[in-house]
Amino acid sequence: MAEELVLDSAIRDWVLVPLSLVMVLIGVLRHFVSKCMSSQPEPDAKALKESQIVLRARYLRAAANYIPAKSFRMRKSYFNNEENGLLHVPKGQGQNVQAQMLSDPNMAMDMMKKNLSMIIPQTLTFAWVNFFFSGFVTAKIPFPLTQRFRGMLQNGIDLSSVDVSYVSSRSWYFLNLFGLRGLFSLILGEDNATDDTQKLMQTQMAMQMGGFGADPAKALGAEKEGLDLVQHEWLLPQIEQRAAAVLSQILA
């Protein structure tokens, strides 16, 4: 059953290479178009300030042991005290204002635009491939596959005696779709518009850090409790002995 089919080299010249080339070019085009069209949302001063405060509190927690106990307590009360501490959120305040402003209109528009800019070129290219390049064997996959893939990979070809490795253009299109992601990350750099996983992660991160909805109040409260929990243990008293030990270990 594994006869070698002889395929016309015109297929190679006019289908394989042009299809890959077209997909690369469309990806590059889409990347630059999305760069032109992307609207940078204006950073909200209050949300930015709050995220910076949270960062400062986190640094304080991480490096608490390098400063004397009194300085640490002073900083901690600056953050945590009940009247005007930075991390103290009066009960009903933080949530309503930001929930409406930042979350739904702008974010939803952004995500819809990004999704559309990904879906439309893919759909158009798929339709183009189906219209022009259907009904013949396009390529041979170098590794053997089971019979179950036949329906998926060979949909234009109606002969059941052809080896499953001979696939139609539709499967070549899908192979290109997945395989060119690596190439795009090389030629377009990290932040390119073709990588869906990257974009999902970015929108998730933007949603977490942009601080909309109940998030800032919760983040501040969490930081405050974390700061309350820190046990201060000053590392510096024994520092001369430890430095001497390390140095003697190196020089020995």
Next chain:
Amino acid sequence: MALAHDAADAKKADDPLDSLALSAENVQHNLRIAYYCRTFLSIVAGAIAGVLGLTGVYGFLCYFLVMLCASAGLAAKTRFNTSAFFDSWHRVAFDGFLQGLMSFVLFWTLVYDIVHIF
């Protein structure tokens, strides 16, 4: 290609004595460089497998061989002192192993068809 130059830029982590203190930004930079190396090498591995006419299991063997060579090369570039550049040695050896698989299969199919079938 700028790969060798980029790998030479792989920055040292902050304090070689204290293994807990690694500069996160540098580690990320190094990991990104390793990812680029692997992507490029998976494309090259696809071309190699296609030109040699490997089919089936041998082709995938070729891919894993090239990935192992990539890990060895990265380890040699850090002069086998991976804890100074990455946070764990098995991260640099096995991270991104399977991410280049789709690119490999694409270029393998392409080159194999161009050279052998047509």
